[in-house]
Structures are given as structure tokens and as C-alpha cells.
Amino acid sequence: MINTFRSAKTLRNLTMLVLVTGLAACSGAPRVEPxxxxxxxxxxxxxxxxxxKKIAGSGNGGGLAKAVPVEFQTIIHNVAENMSMxxxxxxxxxxxxxxGFGLATSRFAINSVLGFAGMVDAASEFKVPEHDTDFxxxxxxxxxxxxxxxxxxIIGPSTGREVAGRVVDLFTNPLSYxxxxxxxxxxxxxxxTDRVxxxxxxSDMISDVLDGSTDSYAQARLIYLQKRRYELSSRTGTMATYDDPYAN
Structure with missing residues (x-):
């Protein structure tokens, strides 16, 4: 009975995903990026x-990150990355x-087996480059x-397209099934946890950029839109340029 319920729930979720992706594809008229x-x-x-800004604790000097050992932060990041593959x-x-499909599949297989369920980034040791994308x-x-x-x-700047993508991504990880x-x-x-x-x-770098501006909201909005548009345009060959204030 329980297995039947789970199968029905999975089928319902997959059907929802198919419908959403199908509607999105149908609405994919020639794109005019703003x-x-x-x-x-x-x-x-x-x-x-x-x-x-209050949640981030502007100017707190990265207190939370400093309180957590770097080794533990690395493990959390590696597990998060591997589970998302x-x-x-x-x-x-x-x-x-x-x-990209091959890279994600390879990284998941290598890190799951040789990286102790993703705690160690063994794939990078085998020269398998990182790859990331979303809906x-x-x-x-x-x-x-x-x-x-x-x-x-908590999440911060986004767009209507990214919000829709985040919702659909709740159903696109096969591990959830x-x-x-x-x-x-x-x-x-x-x-x-990795995001936090x-x-x-x-936090210090973000504070310097936003608090040093007369309008931190407008500054954050501009930085996000420029950065995200640049990242996405790189896929089409229509490259854009922008100044990344967070670059190391």
C-alpha cells in the first residue's frame, strides 16, 4: 500500500514537471533579452x-563562517555539490x-564511490571539471x-524566470525519488547550510559594496542582473562584460 502511494506521488510529481516544462518550451518564442x-x-x-540585510548581519565579519572549522565547511560544500549532480x-x-550531462554524471559516480558519499571531491583529483546549472x-x-x-x-535577488526554475527544481533531482x-x-x-x-x-565584501552605496537595494539589483545575464549569455556566444565586485 505504501509503495503504491509512493508510486502515485512520484507519477504525479513527474507529470507536473512534464506539464510545466512542456508549457515553458511552447512559450519559448524567439528570446529578446532585456x-x-x-x-x-x-x-x-x-x-x-x-x-x-538584517539576516546577513551587515558588517559581522563573517562570524558564522569563522566559528565553523574550514574542514567541516569543505565537507558540507562537497556533499551539497555531489547530491545536486x-x-x-x-x-x-x-x-x-x-x-554537461556527462560531466555531472561522472562527478556524481566518482565522488559517490571514491569520495565517501561525496564528502571528498575525488572527481577533481581525476581532472573532471566542475559543472553546475539549474532549471x-x-x-x-x-x-x-x-x-x-x-x-x-534569505535567497536574495532573483527574476521571474529564476523563481519558476527554483520551483520546478524541487522535482528535478532523481535522488528525491x-x-x-x-x-x-x-x-x-x-x-x-552551504549557502548560509x-x-x-x-559578508564583509558584500557590506563594503552595498553599505558603501547610497542605495544598497539598487546596487544589489544591478549587480545580480549584470552577473546573471553575463553567465547565461555565455551559453549563446553573445558575450557581455561587467564588473564583478565580488571577484577575488
């Missing part, structure tokens, strides 16, 4: 931005990126427009 800023929700976005492989396949990028490849700008709680509870939630927990630690490590 160069300006589409922010009809600015008033609400600014409230979320103020909340995010099946999802990266799925999105690479949907984008027609065979090379937001899949939608971009399919021709879906950027949409409005949003700032999400293959693993039982609580193992199926390890990847999500590791990814969220990463933001903590960058």
Missing part, C-alpha cells in the same frame, strides 16, 4: 532587501548539453524571458 530593469514590485522588494545532469539533458538556465535556453525582478527572503526519508533531505539541508556559510564568508 538590457534594462523590470522591477514592478520594487516597494515590496525593498522591504525584503532590508530584511535580508543528478539534478544538474537532468537540466543539462533538457538543455541539450550532452557534455532557470534551462528555461533561458528554451527561450523563456527573464520576467520581473524579485528579491526573495530514489532515496527514503530522512536521506532524501540530506542534499537540501547541505545545500542550504558562503554568504557569511562574503
Amino acid at each position: 538590457t534594462g530593469i523590470n522591477d514592478p514590485h520594487e516597494q515590496n522588494n525593498r522591504k525584503v532587501h532590508a530584511f535580508n 543528478p539534478q544538474v545532469a537532468v537540466n543539462s539533458f533538457l538543455q541539450g548539453d550532452i557534455q 532557470g538556465e534551462t528555461l533561458y535556453v528554451w527561450g523563456v524571458g527573464e520576467g520581473a525582478y524579485y528579491e526573495l527572503p 530514489a532515496l527514503e526519508s530522512p536521506e532524501k533531505y540530506v542534499g537540501t539541508a547541505a545545500k542550504l 556559510l558562503k554568504n557569511s564568508r562574503r
Whole structure:
């Protein structure tokens, strides 16, 4: 009975994914990427931005990251990256990126077996390069427009396309169907923890950029849109240039 329920739930989720991806593909008219800023929700976005700044603890000197041993942070990052590889492989396949599909599959296989379930990045030792993508990028490849700008709680800057991508990505990781509870939630927990630690490590740099601006919200919005558009445009060969204030 339990297995039947799980099968029905899995079928329902997969059907939802197929419908969403199908609708997205059908809406993939020739893409005209914006160069300006589409922010009809600015008033609400600014409230979320103020909340995010408080959560980040502007100027805290990366206190959380400093309190957690670097070795443990590395393990969390490696596990998060490895558990996301099946999802990266799925999105690479949907984008027609065979090379990316192969890289994601290889990294997951090597790190799962030789890297002690992903705790060690053995794939890099074998010269298998890192690869990352998401359903937001899949939608971009399919021709879906950027949409409005949003700032999400905790997550931060995003766009309508990226928000839709995040929702669909809740269903695109095969591990969520293959693993039982609580193992199926390890990847999500590791990814969220890795994000929090990463933001903590960058807190001083982010504070310098945002707090040094007369309008930190507008600055954060501009930085995100330039960076994300650059990353996505690199797939099409229509390269853009921008200054990355977070570059080391």
C-alpha cells in the first residue's frame, strides 16, 4: 500500500514537471533579452532587501563562517555539490548539453564511490571539471524571458524566470525519488547550510559594496542582473562584460 502511494506521488510529481516544462518550451518564442530593469514590485522588494540585510548581519565579519572549522565547511560544500549532480545532469539533458550531462554524471559516480558519499571531491583529483546549472538556465535556453525582478527572503535577488526554475527544481533531482526519508533531505539541508556559510564568508565584501552605496537595494539589483545575464549569455556566444565586485 505504501509503495503504491509512493508510486502515485512520484507519477504525479513527474507529470507536473512534464506539464510545466512542456508549457515553458511552447512559450519559448524567439528570446529578446532585456538590457534594462523590470522591477514592478520594487516597494515590496525593498522591504525584503532590508530584511535580508538584517539576516546577513551587515558588517559581522563573517562570524558564522569563522566559528565553523574550514574542514567541516569543505565537507558540507562537497556533499551539497555531489547530491545536486543528478539534478544538474537532468537540466543539462533538457538543455541539450550532452557534455554537461556527462560531466555531472561522472562527478556524481566518482565522488559517490571514491569520495565517501561525496564528502571528498575525488572527481577533481581525476581532472573532471566542475559543472553546475539549474532549471532557470534551462528555461533561458528554451527561450523563456527573464520576467520581473524579485528579491526573495534569505535567497536574495532573483527574476521571474529564476523563481519558476527554483520551483520546478524541487522535482528535478532523481535522488528525491530514489532515496527514503530522512536521506532524501540530506542534499537540501547541505545545500542550504552551504549557502548560509558562503554568504557569511562574503559578508564583509558584500557590506563594503552595498553599505558603501547610497542605495544598497539598487546596487544589489544591478549587480545580480549584470552577473546573471553575463553567465547565461555565455551559453549563446553573445558575450557581455561587467564588473564583478565580488571577484577575488
